Amino acid sequence: MARYIRGIQALTSASTRRLKLSQFLQNKRRKSCTSTPLVRRALCVLGELVNWKRISIFSLVLFVVLVVGGIPFGYFLGMNDEWKDGPPLWFAYSQLAVSFFIGLMVFIALGRIQQSQLYVHALIVGLIVTFISTLIEVFLIGLFMLNTLFIDSFVLLLAIILGSMIGKSFNKGKPTEVNT
Numbered sequence: 372m373a374r375y376i377r378g379i380q381a382l383t384s385a386s387t388r389r390l391k392l393s394q395f396l397q398n399k400r401r402k403s404c405t406s407t408p409l410v411r412r413a414l415c416v417l418g419e420l421v422n423w424k425r426i427s428i429f430s431l432v433l434f435v436v437l438v439v440g441g442i443p444f445g446y447f448l449g450m451n452d453e454w455k456d457g458p459p460l461w462f463a464y465s466q467l468a469v470s471f472f473i474g475l476m477v478f479i480a481l482g483r484i485q486q487s488q489l490y491v492h493a494l495i496v497g498l499i500v501t502f503i504s505t506l507i508e509v510f511l512i513g514l515f516m517l518n519t520l521f522i523d524s525f526v527l528l529l530a531i532i533l534g535s536m537i538g539k540s541f542n543k544g545k546p547t548e549v550n551t
Contacts, residue, residue, distance in 0.1 A: 420488055421495065425481075429492075430499040433477045437500070440473045441466070467526050474530030475537075482538015489539055493531045501527065 444466045448458055478493050485492050501524055509515045 421492055422485070425485060426492055426495050426499070429477060429481050429496045430503075433474065433496060433500050434503060436473050436477065437470060437504075440469050444469070467522070470523065471526050471530050474527050475534045478531055478534025479538040479541075482535045483541045484538075486539075486542050489535050490531075493535045497527050497531050 444462070448454070448462070451458075454462075474497075478496075481493055481496065482489055501520075504523075505515070505520060
């Protein structure tokens with residue numbers, strides 16, 4: 372605690388170093404990251420590399436838009452009595468195509484905004500959405516199909532790669548940001 376008080380006193384005195392408070396706290400955080408165990412150090416370094424606010428916003432947006440995009444498919448699936456053995460193949464492919472294009476649009480928007488560590492951000496957003504949807508599928512619906520998880524994850528990975536590449540192409544010539 373005394374070090375923080377000395378640091379704040381150093382900031383207020385005009386004759387000493389002219390560090391901003393945010394720089395002082397960042398230096399303290401970096402020093403604390405080097406002295407922790409391996410797992411905490413990795414999370415601390417990851418916390419300095421990524422923008423968790425942006426990741427949480429895009430995870431929420433992607434999840435909500437995917438749910439809204441899946442509502443018509445659930446409606447038609449429950450309404451059609453002829454599909455006793457399951458929906459036809461074109462129905463499943465169209466649902467995957469809608470999920471791909473929704474993910475593509477969200478990751479293009481992320482690529483346009485996020486200029487540094489874009490693929491790390493996009494992958495974390497995809498992992499969070501996949502984890503949340505799997506938890507909902509297991510605990511609320513009561514079923515877990517591994518093949519569906521692999522297919523949906525593959526479609527989401529394609530959307531991550533293509534959407535990030537397209538979004539990054541919009542940033543050509545713009546100055547890079549520093550994790551804001």
